[in-house]
Amino acid sequence: MWTRVAILLGLSLAVVKGQATKTSIPLTCVPQQKPGTCLLKSIKVQEKDVIDTTARVSSDKVLLFENSQLEYLPDVLFGKFPMVETLQATAIGLKKLSSNTISKWPYLKHVDLSDNMVGTVPDNVFGLCQNLESIRMANNRLHLLNGITLMGCNKLKQLNVSSNQLIHMDWEPASGLRELEQVDVSNNLLPALTISRYLKKIIARNNHIHKLTTDAGSFIFMVEYLDVSRNRLNNIDTLARFAKLIHIDLSYNRLLSVDFALFKHMHSLRELNLANNNIFEVATSDHKPITLSLVDLSNNELTRLFANDSKGISSTEKLLLENNFLVSFEVTKGLANFPRMRSISLGGNDWVCNDIEATLAELNAKKLTVVATSQKCAPHQILKSGLCCRDLGSTFDELVLLKSEKLAEIQRNSPTKGGSFTSTVKPTFASAPAATQKSNVKVSSPVNAPVSQTNNAEVGKLTNSFSDAEKRTAATDAQLVALRNENTALKSSLKRTQGEIRTLNEKLTRCKSTVNQRTGQTVLID
Template sequence: MFLKHLFSYICVYCVYSFKTIKSTQIECDPISNTDFGRRFCFIRHINDGIIQNVTFKPNPIADEKRELIFDNCTLHFLPLGIFTNFPNIKTLYGWNIKLKNLTKEVFRNSKELFVLDFSKNNIGVLDTNTFHLAKSLNQLDLSRNQIQIIHTDAFTGLEQLKMLNLDNNKLQLIPANCFKPLIQLQTIRLSHNLIKMIPTELFEQNIYLHGIYLNDNAIEWLYGELTFRHLTRVNEFDLHNNPNANLGCCVINAQSIDIRNTNSIGCYIGSRTRRVVANNNHISYIDSYDAISTNLEYVDLANNQLQKILNLTRFESLIHLDLMNNTMDDIGLNSFANMHRLEILNLQNSGLSKIYFGLFSHKSKLKILDISYNNLGNIDFQMFVSMTSLLKLHLDGNNLTKIDATELRKIFPALSKMSISQNNWSCQHLASIIKYLESNGIALDSIDSTKNTENIKGIPCKSNDESQIIENPVSLKESDAEVSKQKSVLTNIPGGIAYDQKLRLLQLKYVIQNTIESANEAGKKIENILHIN
């Protein structure tokens, strides 16, 4: 009897559930059925976690719909029959709908589907043949999910796919052959994952790749020459922020290469390469496939271990060159001779020990020059006469005591900003420099901390009043005569130590007297200097 009642209860529950599911229908929102929205279908506010058996309400203009958007929904699984009810859908969007799984049955009859975007969801696994029925798919965006596993045959059937975005997932391992079906692939995005290794054959069949983005991973091993050497169409290659990479030497013939912070020790420039960003590495050499590279325009090698500039001298098309914080010992007269297009040159802390006449010849296009922190004791601005387009000049952190500021506007007619901090300026000379810069419309870039330090406009300087007093020829003449007189008397006093002490006290006495006599004059000079500030 009990079993009979239980069976009856189950049958009633099933019938009730079936009727409930059957009566639930999805339809496009009212705006989608107007003339304005004929090509779109917005499905809003569906919050059923399991909606596999829910049906679509018939739509008289369903054949005209080209885009289907799930908006503000919660769908752990996609409903079946999407493409049966909307056979001409080309774009399907489902951002942030809490989607957990994609099944191949969802894409039945999706012969027109061109763009699929399910970013910002909770998808964890891409199963075998998931997209097998979406043969016309061109763009697939699964970024910002929780994907940890990709089966080898997950992308089977996507021979037309050109863009695959898997950024911001939890991938650690990628099967070596999983991209093999993607023979038309042009852009692959794998950044911000946990990938540790790139198999050498991963991109073997993707010869049309234009963009490869592997930045911000945990890559420990990458054999660049075997993995990328066959790719001849790459425009952008991004590997930056893989600090544990055993990259060795980067070998890829891409137009733009970003390998900053990858533990690289060297870099080869391809014949197509225009831009190289390789700062914060251990690079000690840079070379090219060809004897002369005519395309390279931008090179950033800041914070490396470059010791020789020789191989860079042949890159004649350079516009931007950053060699900051290297220790090169061969910067000579002809180091930049062939770089007639240079607009930005950063030699901060680069081992530049001396500037030769001719070092910066033919640099009429140069706009920014940084030669700071090189311990240069003297700079003759006549060495820069060709820099008629210079806008910014950085001279900080050298050992400069004097420059002829009156030449600046004549030599650099376009100069708009200059930095001269952390040098050995006297306050009087610094005041004259600042006065000239201000009167000629040249902004001063101050970076120094002036706490408890004499300064003008935030730039430290040393007061030269004491040296003026000591070197006053009239005062010293009188004091020296008196010291000599007393010295002859003290010579006959026994005791060498007492003699030295008394002599030093006598010298100090006359210095103090001279200081008092010159106090008023020194005070006036200080007032003039502070008045300028």
């Protein structure tokens, strides 16, 4: 008997307890809003709460939240606002999305769930999503994104999942979305990026991308805007498949060289950003210049830019070359090279003064705008026309030629195995001391006759001539030695830098990334 009583009491308490935790939330819209818009303020829903679904139906099409805390979206919202087309639930502390949550609004077109704490997205969260046009889930805690989630969203145009913790995105199931034009996956941890054939604008900056891939079996791609800056790319050959590109941002990657023939089929390309890489060499293997508005090669490791190597970008209007190691730049070899250029930046390089003065003269003759901001020159440089340069007394090419001729002359004058000289250039320098010695012998010897005053004058004149020639030769030798040492130092520095870059690349390849669950920061582990 007492057992039955205890069971009945337990059931009664459970019913009472269930009824006690079932609460209602105020769903009164803030007045003075636009017609069809409902703003809910100070709504609080915890994950453990059971919300009463009884509510009067509203015809509002825009639902907004302000100063609210909803750990999940209760069903009462779907019953209260069945006609919603726009849902903006940003910064409400949302932690999870249940299956078919969004699909309960059949007329929904725009969803913004940014700045929340959502960690996973169920495969069927959007349901058929036949009317959905834009999804924003930026700044959440997503690690994976499966394209299956978007299957059926045939009207979807924009997807923004930036500033999450994405390490993998399976895009293949969603590759058939013809209306999807813009995808933003920036500020994540993606190691690779797949470019779908229908996408027009892709923003993938600040990831760990080291590889670009495309849809299997696709040959024509619609992408026009591609931003993959601040990644780990060292090979960009895949870009040759995207003929419709207008804007390319490859800055802050790991490129070492670029062949401008890669872009020859991109007839609509206007902006090419290659800044802040490790590019020390550019080339144009197939001369077919494209009409560009901007080419940015600043903050790289270029030392010379020849006319033939830069033919692929010779039709650009604005060229940025600051902060390289340039000593020479062939701006014009006739009017065919860079005929459309209107502006160029040259600061922060290692110009030879005579070379850069000739270059500036050519630029001024073409009435170009030369960006040469005032800068503090290195100790071995001087400031001329707003640019720092080294005053070597000759052009870079002349010094290289002089050095090669001097080395050849030294080689010809070097002693043979028999101890004799084979040179025909300086026989007089070797014979001068002998002549002087012979004349001294004649003067000091009591046996020989005294030397005439005419012979003494000729010998003195010849000796002075030899002395002046030797001084000039010594000065030239010293200059060549200095140039040789500087060239050796530059080569050694370049080799050392390239070795450090290779070592760093190897270390970064071995590194693994993990996320600190307490701080949310990404940590690299070697």
